[in-house]
Amino acid sequence: MRGYLVRRVLWIVPVLVAVSLITFLLMHAVPGGPWDREKPLPASVVRRLNAEYGLDDPIHVQYLRWAGALIQGDLGPSYRYRDRSVNDIVGDGIGTTVQLGVMAFLLAVLLGIPLGMIAALRQNKLPDYAATLVSIVGIATPSFVLALLLVVVFSVTLRWLPTHGWEGPASWVLPTVALAGYPMAQIARYTRASMLEVTRTDYVRTAYSKGLRERAVVLVHMTRNSLIPVVTVLGPLLAYLVTGSFIVELIFSVPGIGRFYVNGINERDYGLIMAMTMLYAVVIAVLNVVVDVLYAYIDPRIRYS
Amino acid sequence: MQRHRPWIVMVVLALIVTACGPTAVPSGTGTSAPSGTASAALPSGSASGEPSASPSGPTSAVCDVPKTPPAGDGTTAADQTLRLPLGDEPESLDPTLVSSLRAVEIMRQLTYPLVYFDKDLNTVPGLAESWDIDGTTITFHLRDANYSNGEPIVADDFVFSWRRLVDPRVAAEYGYVMYGLAGAAALLDLDTDALPPDAEIDALLADVGVSAPDDKTFVVELAQPAAYFLSVATLWVTVPIQEAWIEQEGATEAGNYVASGPFTLETWDHNSKIVLVRNPEWFGEPAKLERIQFTLIEDEQAALSAYQADELDMVGVPSADIARICGDATLKEQMIETATAGFEYYGFDLNDDQGAFARSPHLRRAFSMAVDKQTLVDTVRQGAATVAGSAVPPGIPGHQADAGLAYDPAGAKAELDLALAELNMSDASELDLTVGYNTSPLHEQTVDFLTEQWRTNLGVEVQSEGLEAVAYSERRSSDPFDINRASWTQDYPHPHNFLGDVFAGGSHFTGYASDEFDDLNTQAAAESDPAAQVALYEQAQAVLIEDAPVIFLYWYGGYTLVKPHVQGLVPTSTDEDPGMMFFNLVSIGEH
Numbered sequence: 040m041r042g043y044l045v046r047r048v049l050w051i052v053p054v055l056v057a058v059s060l061i062t063f064l065l066m067h068a069v070p071g072g073p074w075d076r077e078k079p080l081p082a083s084v085v086r087r088l089n090a091e092y093g094l095d096d097p098i099h100v101q102y103l104r105w106a107g108a109l110i111q112g113d114l115g116p117s118y119r120y121r122d123r124s125v126n127d128i129v130g131d132g133i134g135t136t137v138q139l140g141v142m143a144f145l146l147a148v149l150l151g152i153p154l155g156m157i158a159a160l161r162q163n164k165l166p167d168y169a170a171t172l173v174s175i176v177g178i179a180t181p182s183f184v185l186a187l188l189l190v191v192v193f194s195v196t197l198r199w200l201p202t203h204g205w206e207g208p209a210s211w212v213l214p215t216v217a218l219a220g221y222p223m224a225q226i227a228r229y230t231r232a233s234m235l236e237v238t239r240t241d242y243v244r245t246a247y248s249k250g251l252r253e254r255a256v257v258l259v260h261m262t263r264n265s266l267i268p269v270v271t272v273l274g275p276l277l278a279y280l281v282t283g284s285f286i287v288e289l290i291f292s293v294p295g296i297g298r299f300y301v302n303g304i305n306e307r308d309y310g311l312i313m314a315m316t317m318l319y320a321v322v323i324a325v326l327n328v329v330v331d332v333l334y335a336y337i338d339p340r341i342r343y344s
Numbered sequence: 345m346q347r348h349r350p351w352i353v354m355v356v357l358a359l360i361v362t363a364c365g366p367t368a369v370p371s372g373t374g375t376s377a378p379s380g381t382a383s384a385a386l387p388s389g390s391a392s393g394e395p396s397a398s399p400s401g402p403t404s405a406v407c408d409v410p411k412t413p414p415a416g417d418g419t420t421a422a423d424q425t426l427r428l429p430l431g432d433e434p435e436s437l438d439p440t441l442v443s444s445l446r447a448v449e450i451m452r453q454l455t456y457p458l459v460y461f462d463k464d465l466n467t468v469p470g471l472a473e474s475w476d477i478d479g480t481t482i483t484f485h486l487r488d489a490n491y492s493n494g495e496p497i498v499a500d501d502f503v504f505s506w507r508r509l510v511d512p513r514v515a516a517e518y519g520y521v522m523y524g525l526a527g528a529a530a531l532l533d534l535d536t537d538a539l540p541p542d543a544e545i546d547a548l549l550a551d552v553g554v555s556a557p558d559d560k561t562f563v564v565e566l567a568q569p570a571a572y573f574l575s576v577a578t579l580w581v582t583v584p585i586q587e588a589w590i591e592q593e594g595a596t597e598a599g600n601y602v603a604s605g606p607f608t609l610e611t612w613d614h615n616s617k618i619v620l621v622r623n624p625e626w627f628g629e630p631a632k633l634e635r636i637q638f639t640l641i642e643d644e645q646a647a648l649s650a651y652q653a654d655e656l657d658m659v660g661v662p663s664a665d666i667a668r669i670c671g672d673a674t675l676k677e678q679m680i681e682t683a684t685a686g687f688e689y690y691g692f693d694l695n696d697d698q699g700a701f702a703r704s705p706h707l708r709r710a711f712s713m714a715v716d717k718q719t720l721v722d723t724v725r726q727g728a729a730t731v732a733g734s735a736v737p738p739g740i741p742g743h744q745a746d747a748g749l750a751y752d753p754a755g756a757k758a759e760l761d762l763a764l765a766e767l768n769m770s771d772a773s774e775l776d777l778t779v780g781y782n783t784s785p786l787h788e789q790t791v792d793f794l795t796e797q798w799r800t801n802l803g804v805e806v807q808s809e810g811l812e813a814v815a816y817s818e819r820r821s822s823d824p825f826d827i828n829r830a831s832w833t834q835d836y837p838h839p840h841n842f843l844g845d846v847f848a849g850g851s852h853f854t855g856y857a858s859d860e861f862d863d864l865n866t867q868a869a870a871e872s873d874p875a876a877q878v879a880l881y882e883q884a885q886a887v888l889i890e891d892a893p894v895i896f897l898y899w900y901g902g903y904t905l906v907k908p909h910v911q912g913l914v915p916t917s918t919d920e921d922p923g924m925m926f927f928n929l930v931s932i933g934e935h
Contacts, residue, residue: 069815070811070814070815070818070819071812071814071815071816071817071818071819072814072818075814075815075817075818075821076817077782077813077817077830077831078831078832078833079817079821079852079853080517081519081520081532083520083532083533083534084515084516084517084519084520084532087512087515087534088515088517090539091513091515119435120433120435120436121435121436121438121441122436122438122441122596123436123614127614128614128615131614131615132614132615187645187649190646190649191649194649194653195649195652195653198653198654201653201655202646202649202650202653202655203639203641203646203649203650203655204616204617204639205616289642289643289646290643290645290646291646292616292639292640292641292642292643292646294613294614294615294616294640295615298615298642305813305814306814307814
């Protein structure tokens with residue numbers, strides 16, 4: 040197990056190098072640069088800015104400079120926010136984004152798993168249809184539609200909650216719900232499917248025929264096994280949630296980092312693009328390892344050597 | 345609806361190695377807009393998402409509302425806070441580095457220049473209580489005034505600030521406004537691939553035509569007589585800066601900020617909100633407002649919801665919502681019509697002598713006269729603009745409402761026939777032309793409208809090609825389309841900024857170069873008599889109209905919702921948010 044873990048962790052390094060190289064090259068291949076504006080900057084200003092930020096160097100020099108700084112924990116300058124570094128910008132917002140992501144994740148898990156279980160245990164009965172309806176609506180409704188609906192109902196019409204901002208629990212509610220909608224539906228669907236599968240296994244039939252009550256069968260025998268496929272999707276889901284949602288953060292004006300995925304690219308703010316990509320890559324890679332390790336705990340049949 | 349599109353487009357762009365420029369992908373610009381910078385973002389890119397601004401039925405789309413909100417009931421609320429949305433995090437609050445309209449609005453509260461404006465945009469004394477202009481020398485006499493830290497504003501602070509603006513090591517985007525300053529061009533044109541040693545740069549900086557004979561006198565030497573330079577002294581980049589302040593770490597953060605304007609910085613929660621508080625040290629009558637709170641809300645719809653939930657006092661109306669809000673009796677009463685000095689235009693490619701538009705001015709005029717701009721404004725813009733025939737917008741000296749090539753299908757056809765003869769073509773179908781634009785619902789509808797007009801009125805089929813905003817800007821300056829979408833918004837409210845700064849010297853993407861136009865601009869810039877100066881700019885504008893290097897479509901306008909308790913708002917034609925030049929006069933009534 041330990042050797043496996045070390046190998047998996049070491050593998051993250053080449054993955055990150057590959058991700059950073061590909062992103063760096065693609066980003067510079069996209070037409071237009073950070074100084075191409077609708078109102079053109081004078082050529083002399085562009086030359087000066089390029090010189091200041093080393094954008095006139097060959098691309099491999101730029102990459103090595105970026106990578107060298109990264110190793111020292113320096114994500115480089117922002118071209119858009121000229122008196123702030125990418126470290127400042129990401130550092131400012133990441134706490135908020137992680138908080139929002141974790142809250143949404145917990146909400147999605149705490150609602151999604153029971154919803155899926157109820158649906159599976161009452162297959163083709165009213166609770167199943169109701170749960171299925173909820174999850175299909177959840178999957179089919181994009182977060183921005185859900186977000187705008189929540190704002191119209193709870194903020195503009197009922198005035199219970201603020202429309203935007205991130206100042207105290209009242210302002211956390213709507214973004215969390217909007218962000219949790221889709222993952223919750225997805226978790227419910229996975230849970231239902233895998234519960235149904237487990238229902239048909241021999242050991243469950245045995246458990247029932249031993250005369251165990253449903254409660255015991257479900258909690259002791261079924262839940263743990265049915266969660267294996269669910270855990271597989273939880274890893275990427277958590278990665279997605281804690282690295283920020285552009286749309287939910289935009290609509291609710293949450294001061295997180297989600298907006299920089301898009302704004303970084305729109306502004307050709309290369310340092311910011313690289314930082315966001317690497318952040319996402321690291322979180323995904325680490326969570327995948329965590330998920331694999333979790334398997335071993337959930338399912339004793341899985342052994343790593 | 346389409347707010348997520350630019351993201352998708354960009355991911356696609358990033359994934360496919362986009363050596364291929366032309367991708368006619370539709371995309372919403374959202375509010376993050378084609379460029380967060382000084383110009384385009386705001387009025388043109390106010391594309392609010394849904395392209396529902398389609399011509400809707402026979403009813404006129406234009407909304408008839410006043411330009412100034414009702415006076416209010418004169419009451420005074422306990423909480424004198426004005427709450428505004430901010431569409432984007434300011435790129436900086438360092439006066440020298442600021443370039444976007446959003447950030448300029450904040451700079452106007454935090455800083456004060458030598459020369460300011462009255463409500464009609466005439467120049468009036470600012471931090472200079474008077475000035476003398478003698479040929480190439482302008483002497484500013486400073487008034488007694490303090491920064492928010494209680495220290496006096498002295499002439500040396502202007503010397504420092506103006507030198508900093510042209511210092512190549514600072515690389516300020518707005519350094520170019522200083523070209524007319526003696527000694528500045530040498531610095532602005534420095535070859536930066538090999539910047540000279542610091543000592544050499546410092547020597548050049550010492551030669552820049554700014555000096556402070558005493559604390560109360562700031563002397564500016566110009567390279568040549570340029571009366572418009574007084575307008576440059578109104579800009580946020582020319583405000584006084586204390587050297588000891590700006591060179592400390594975190595100077596522009598709350599707590600450290602040293603303001604020269606009616607407000608100072610109380611809070612800056614990055615990517616969340618900026619709160620300004622009344623500056624008691626300001627030399628003028630203290631602002632009536634205690635605070636101005638800017639909340640970062642990028643999404644226009646979200647801002648509108650926040651306004652309707654009473655969380656904001658003002659909000660711009662997304663173009664898709666104009667018709668709906670205008671039809672709502674309560675909301676219509678809170679609506680005002682606004683203007684932003686700037687124009688939307690389509691420029692012809694005149695760089696290549698062999699191009700059809702370069703060879704034939706008649707062809708350019710034909711394309712211009714074939715466009716029914718009023719219908720364009722009424723439908724695509726929902727009335728949130730004013731038809732333009734020339735460059736200088738309403739509210740700016742030298743504005744000519746009726747100048748320009750008017751819509752005239754028959755005249756356009758006649759010009760086209762002359763053009764075909766000039767080009768040795770027998771039929772309009774021989775023309776192979778493409779119009780390029782940065783994708784947004786608004787621009788797409790505009791280009792659809794234009795190509796339809798050219799097809800109907802001239803019988804010419806024009807291809808269209810949309811590119812993502814930054815890729816488009818790059819393409820337009822390196823390899824322009826035959827016809828190119830463009831916008832211009834003002835830096836300072838002076839005709840020079842709409843004529844000379846855009847079209848003189850052949851520097852713009854169109855490649856338009858006219859000695860006559862350039863001479864008139866140079867003469868006008870040097871003319872000190874305002875009336876004579878305006879007359880010269882009008883002549884320059886006439887040359888521009890005759891040469892028709894671009895099609896002027898409209899001057900920017902829009903609609904803003906203002907809560908009835910916002911009193912004393914003074915909108916001008918240079919505003920980002922209405923009244924921003926005079927927020928110190930605003931007060932909040934009971935509500």
